[in-house]
Amino acid sequence: MCRYPxxxxxxxLTNFNLKVESGQTxxxxxxxxxxxxxxxxxxxxxxxxxTGQVMLDGNNIKALNLxxxxxxxxxxxxxxxxxxxxxxxxxxxxxxxxxxxxxTEASRIANAHHxxxxxPHGYDTHIGMNGLNLTASQRLRIAxxxxxxxxxxxxxxxxxxxxxxxxxxxxxQEAFEQLIMGNRSTVVIAHRLALLRxxxxxxxxxxxxxxxxxxxxxxxxxxxxxxxxxQPQFSRSLKQHRTNL
Numbered sequence: 754m755c756r757y758p759x760x761x762x763x764x765x766l767t768n769f770n771l772k773v774e775s776g777q778t779x780x781x782x783x784x785x786x787x788x789x790x791x792x793x794x795x796x797x798x799x800x801x802x803x804t805g806q807v808m809l810d811g812n813n814i815k816a817l818n819l820x821x822x823x824x825x826x827x828x829x830x831x832x833x834x835x836x837x838x839x840x841x842x843x844x845x846x847x848x849x850x851x852x853x854x855x856x857t858e859a860s861r862i863a864n865a866h867h868x869x870x871x872x873p874h875g876y877d878t879h880i881g882m883n884g885l886n887l888t889a890s891q892r893l894r895i896a897x898x899x900x901x902x903x904x905x906x907x908x909x910x911x912x913x914x915x916x917x918x919x920x921x922x923x924x925x926q927e928a929f930e931q932l933i934m935g936n937r938s939t940v941v942i943a944h945r946l947a948l949l950r951x952x953x954x955x956x957x958x959x960x961x962x963x964x965x966x967x968x969x970x971x972x973x974x975x976x977x978x979x980x981x982x983x984q985p986q987f988s989r990s991l992k993q994h995r996t997n998l
Contacts, residue, residue, distance in 0.1 A: 765791045766961040769805075776936045778951075780943040782982065783958035789942045791961075793909045796940065797828060827905035829932075831913055833896030835884040840869055841876040843884075843895055847903035855902060863898035864928040865891070889913075890921035897928045908932065910941040912948060946986040955979065 766788045773779045781789045794800045795807055798819060807814045814822055827847075835843050844859060845851055851859075856876070860866040868891055872878045884892040893913060900908065910932065913925055930951060933939050943949050949969045957965040957972065957979040964978050972979040 766795075766802075768962055771956055771963065773938055773940060775938055777953045778933050778937075778939040778941065780941050780949055780952040780955045781958060782943055782949070782955060782979065784982070787958040788961040789958055790911065793828070793911065793940065793942065796907075796909055797826060798822065825905050826907045826909060827900035827903050827937075828909045829893070829896050829900050829911065831893075831911045833884075833892055835880060835887075835892055835895060837880070837882045839874075839877050839879055840872075840895060843880065844876075844898045844902060847899035847901070851902050856898075859898045859901040860894075862901045862928070862931050863894045864924045864931075865894035865898050868894075888921065890917055890925050893925050894928055897925075897932055901932060906937055908937050908939040908941070910939065912941060912943050912945065946983060949983070957982070 769788070769792075771779070771781075771792070781792055783789050791800065795802060796814075798807075798814060801815065809817065809822075836846070841856060844856055847859075848855075857866060860869060869876055869878070878886075880886050880895075884895070887895070910929065912929055913922065917925060926945060926947060929941075929948060933941065933948075933951065939952075941948070941952065943952065943955075949955060952969070955965075955967065955969055955972055956963050957977075959978065965972055965975065967975075973983065974980075
């Protein structure tokens, strides 16, 4: 069980049990306030559980060195933390000894190289406080490039929602899909049908508990809470497909 430090009388996660196998990608879905972001915060040790344990390879993460733990985790948040310096410095923060070729390749994977190269100063462009001079999509892609460069064995991702415009969202979506490929253990807060179809397993949260768990197809066939949550997106996707025929 977990509670926020500022609201100790309000439980966030209760009877929560989620297992992620090595190299597996698990998506967490649910409505606002269901506890999705808290799961990532617990894995990063931003919060500590009041009861229960968070285990990594059989070890309680409370017993692990915090710096070591976070060095093995790549994190992309919806509002990424960027520094008031150059784009290159923001990306290389993921691995300080990276070569220029590695920085460029990480940026390509993150769908960031094209827009970076189009800037007057390219990778030497200063982005302002927390990326003030960039769009939301550009900030996210720089954060993704940083995580690609870090190449951590564990990924924690918070997929952007519909706050991004359609074209920008598509570019970021493609970068997320590239990021979850490979032999990493990944927990992703997912909202979009395209990504949910790509993951190994989906956990549906409601009021801090897992209501359903399985593959996307399994949960859609059950016609339960997950299917009802996804139905509007599924209907839009089907309508677009028919329009394009």
